[in-house]
Amino acid sequence: MSILVFAEHDNSTLKADTLKTVAAAQAMGGDIHILVAGSNCQAVAEQAAKANGVSKVFVADNAAYEHQLAENVSLLVTDLAGDYEHILATASTTGKNFMPRVAALLDVAQISDIIAVESADTFVRPIYAGNAIATVQSLDSKKVITVRPTGFDAVATDGNAEIIAIDTTTDAGISRHVSDEVSVSERPDLGAASVVISGGRGMQNGENFKLLEGIADKLGAAIGASRAAVDAGFVPNDMQVGQTGKIVAPDLYIAVGISGAIQHLAGMKDSKVIVAINKDAEAPIFQVADYGLVADLFDALPELESKL
Amino acid sequence: MKILVPIKRVIDYNVKVRVKSDNSNVDLANVKMAINPFCEIAVEEAVRLKEAGIATEVIAVSIGNKSCQEQLRTALALGADRAIQIDTDQNLDALNIAKLLQKIVEEEAPQLVILGKQSIDSDNNQTGQMLAALTGLAQGTFASEVKVEGDKVNVTREVDTGLQTIALNLPAIITSDLRLNEPRYASLPNIMKAKRKPLDVKSAADFGIDLSPRTTLLKVTPPAERQAGIIVESIDELVEKLRNEAKVIS
Numbered sequence: 032m033s034i035l036v037f038a039e040h041d042n043s044t045l046k047a048d049t050l051k052t053v054a055a056a057q058a059m060g061g062d063i064h065i066l067v068a069g070s071n072c073q074a075v076a077e078q079a080a081k082a083n084g085v086s087k088v089f090v091a092d093n094a095a096y097e098h099q100l101a102e103n104v105s106l107l108v109t110d111l112a113g114d115y116e117h118i119l120a121t122a123s124t125t126g127k128n129f130m131p132r133v134a135a136l137l138d139v140a141q142i143s144d145i146i147a148v149e150s151a152d153t154f155v156r157p158i159y160a161g162n163a164i165a166t167v168q169s170l171d172s173k174k175v176i177t178v179r180p181t182g183f184d185a186v187a188t189d190g191n192a193e194i195i196a197i198d199t200t201t202d203a204g205i206s207r208h209v210s211d212e213v214s215v216s217e218r219p220d221l222g223a224a225s226v227v228i229s230g231g232r233g234m235q236n237g238e239n240f241k242l243l244e245g246i247a248d249k250l251g252a253a254i255g256a257s258r259a260a261v262d263a264g265f266v267p268n269d270m271q272v273g274q275t276g277k278i279v280a281p282d283l284y285i286a287v288g289i290s291g292a293i294q295h296l297a298g299m300k301d302s303k304v305i306v307a308i309n310k311d312a313e314a315p316i317f318q319v320a321d322y323g324l325v326a327d328l329f330d331a332l333p334e335l336e337s338k339l
Numbered sequence: 340m341k342i343l344v345p346i347k348r349v350i351d352y353n354v355k356v357r358v359k360s361d362n363s364n365v366d367l368a369n370v371k372m373a374i375n376p377f378c379e380i381a382v383e384e385a386v387r388l389k390e391a392g393i394a395t396e397v398i399a400v401s402i403g404n405k406s407c408q409e410q411l412r413t414a415l416a417l418g419a420d421r422a423i424q425i426d427t428d429q430n431l432d433a434l435n436i437a438k439l440l441q442k443i444v445e446e447e448a449p450q451l452v453i454l455g456k457q458s459i460d461s462d463n464n465q466t467g468q469m470l471a472a473l474t475g476l477a478q479g480t481f482a483s484e485v486k487v488e489g490d491k492v493n494v495t496r497e498v499d500t501g502l503q504t505i506a507l508n509l510p511a512i513i514t515s516d517l518r519l520n521e522p523r524y525a526s527l528p529n530i531m532k533a534k535r536k537p538l539d540v541k542s543a544a545d546f547g548i549d550l551s552p553r554t555t556l557l558k559v560t561p562p563a564e565r566q567a568g569i570i571v572e573s574i575d576e577l578v579e580k581l582r583n584e585a586k587v588i589s
Contacts, residue, residue: 041500100505101468102477124498128480131433131468140432140553143463153557158462162356163365166557205477205508209493212502222499226587250588258517268483268518269501275517277499283587293355300565304585306577312570321568321585324577334574339588 032061032151035111037120037130038079038088042069042097045078047223048121050185053082055178056119057186058148062086065192066111068104070097076194083186088194095200098208099125105132106201112137112173117151122177130177139171146182160274161297180222181280181301214269216253221272224253226283227299229272230265231257233288233309233328237265242328243287245336255279257289273298288328291316308332340487342385342394343449345440345470346378346414348407349460362558374410377455379417380515383522384485385453386418393487394451396420400443402436404428408538415533416525422536427543427550433461435550437469442546444474449510451492456481456514467514477507481516 034056039046049065056063064087065079076090089111095103108129112118118133120126122144134141146164147155153168154176221227228243228250240254247254255272256265272279274297284302289295291307291314299305300319307320310327317323324331350356351371359366374382388394399414400423401407411422425439444452457464471478479485479494483502486493487509495504497516525533543550571577581588 098503098505101471101480105472124481124496127464128468128478131465132472132478134465135434135437135469135472138434140434141463141465141469142554143465156462157562158559159350159356159365159460160462161562163358164560164562166559168555168557169553170555171553203477207506209504209506211500211504214501267501268497269499283581283585300562304581304587305565305568306581317570318567319565322577322580323568323570324574325570326574331574335578338574338578 033115034059034061034063034117034119035115036063036065037108037126038065038067038075039121039123039125040067040069040072040075042072043074045075046121047185048123048180049079050082050188051180051183052119052121052178053085053186054183055145055148056117057084059117059151061116064089066091066108068096068099068107070094080192080194081188081190082192083188083190085190085192088192089197090194091197091199093200095202099129100206100208101129101132102203102206103201104129105136106203107199108133109136110199110201115173117174117176119176119178122179126177130175134175137173137175139173139175140169141175141177142167142169143177144179145176146179160293161300162293179278181278214267218247219251219253221253221255221270221277221279225281226250226252227255227272227279227281228252228285228287229255229257229289230260230287231289232259232263234260234265240266242332246332246339249336249339257292257295259292286316286320287332289316290314291319340394340450341396341398341447342388343398343400343444343447343452344378344381344385344414344419345400345452345454345466346382346410347375347455347458348372348401348403348410349375349458352376352459358559358561362560364556364559372406374413375455375458377457377515379522380517380519381453381455382414382417382419383520384515387520388487389418398423398447398449400425400440402427402431402439402543411538412533413525415536416530417523420536422538424538424540425543426540429543429550431550432553433463433465434469434553435548436466437473438548439543439546440466440470441473442548444470451509451511451513453513453515456516467512471512474512476510476512478512479505479507480514482513483516483518485513485519
């Protein structure tokens with residue numbers, strides 16, 4: 032029994048979420064291999080080789096994989112699939128994009144967004160935006176699975192896997208990368224930060240998000256937003272925490288001016304400690320918060336920054 | 340250009356979901372149902388492409404029992420030209436849905452298929468990508484902008500790091516994200532007109548596809564409830580608690 036884990040990366044750095052996906056693989060049990068598909072991505076392979084419990088790292092270093100186009104990557108993974116009983120990827124926008132293609136090419140179902148492993152063929156996943164939790168058994172001989180990283184703790188990086196180059200090129204030739212508009216931030220990545228401070232519609236405008244920055248700087252936090260704040264145009268979409276945005280589970284989540292719609296709670300309710308600051312004492316966010324402060328955020332935020 | 344829009348009937352997004360007491364599934368008895376929000380965005384995009392003179396015909400398709408005709412009529416009221424119901428009482432895995440849609444793509448030969456990126460019930464986010472794989476077509480998932488240019492379509496995608504634009508050969512498969520557009524409300528005259536638009540019914544069994552399930556739903560449980568904590572009176576108390584009780588700041 033072997034498990035193939037698809038590495039999430041930007042051609043230079045392995046995303047920490049891959050180490051959580053490896054943890055999910057360990058829970059299934061079997062010989063774990065990692066696939067690094069990219070262009071000039073040798074550094075990623077070296078980082079992946081350190082993941083605990085991984086015996087081999089395959090590197091497909093080719094221009095066809097530079098932007099991880101679903102059409103090309105799915106052919107590569109399908110080519111390699113023969114030897115594996117489980118094929119895993121992080122449930123990121125990359126994994127969600129190409130993995131169902133792999134499943135369909137292999138004529139098997141995909142189990143999306145698992146948060147726990149019951150056994151080698153039975154998995155737990157949220158449905159209805161996290162309002163219900165399903166336990167699902169796969170009846171297929173091969174299991175194609177995406178893993179929600181907040182459900183697993185990263186494995187240690189004390190391993191020493193063998194790195195093996197593969198020179199297959201699978202270029203479907205039907206899609207082309209045009210451009211990226213990458214949000215630049217000096218703060219930690221929302222998905223990886225141990226502290227997240229998010230603003231909602233109560234922030235009133237984009238300019239007021241500056242009030243969160245000083246606090247974020249002191250705590251080393253990432254800054255997020257509710258869908259209401261994104262839809263109102265205060266901040267860009269990639270800052271959105273929620274069912275349709277990023278799912279986060281930091282040690283500390285501070286929700287400021289966020290009422291706590293189901294949509295938003297689905298994206299942050301697994302955080303270890305939740306703080307809510309809202310002037311409406313009836314806001315649903317207080318029902319999930321460990322510490323609530325009923326206050327006007329325009330008074331509370333400057334004071335909080337000064338006392339940290 | 341013909342555009343095919345597969346849509347799904349799901350629980351209305353405003354309804355609070357409850358798990359059945361025997362933990363077999365969620366309780367959908369007497370619950371308000373609606374067109375999946377992402378599917379509605381897909382219909383809107385197709386109709387806009389028709390209004391812009393790029394598309395000539397918009398066909399909505401749904402898989403389910405007779406009740407999904409209600410959502411097909413909604414799509415027709417929003418501007419789709421005709422509809423197809425693939426009749427089945429089975430609750431199908433995304434792979435089997437994609438296989439049925441593949442047959443419709445072969446019959447109708449659309450230049451674009453636009454789907455919602457995921458349904459708000461099963462949250463799978465699979466059907467569009469699987470259909471693309473089965474038909475061998477390029478895919479633009481999580482689209483926030485769609486521009487048809489000659490024999491290509493440029494799709495701007497919402498990805499974890501920001502936005503990514505890709506160019507796809509036509510025909511192609513697109514799945515809609517939230518910000519692709521804001522769907523219109525169907526006007527009363529259009530709702531009336533939709534009742535007279537053609538709606539074909541085909542039986543899923545007639546396609547000769549093995550639709551046996553690939554997964555078994557063992558149980559469904561409510562999520563662990565998070566206990567509400569305490570209300571602090573001041574920033575000083577909050578900082579003290581975070582530092583000494585929760586120990587999440589230093």
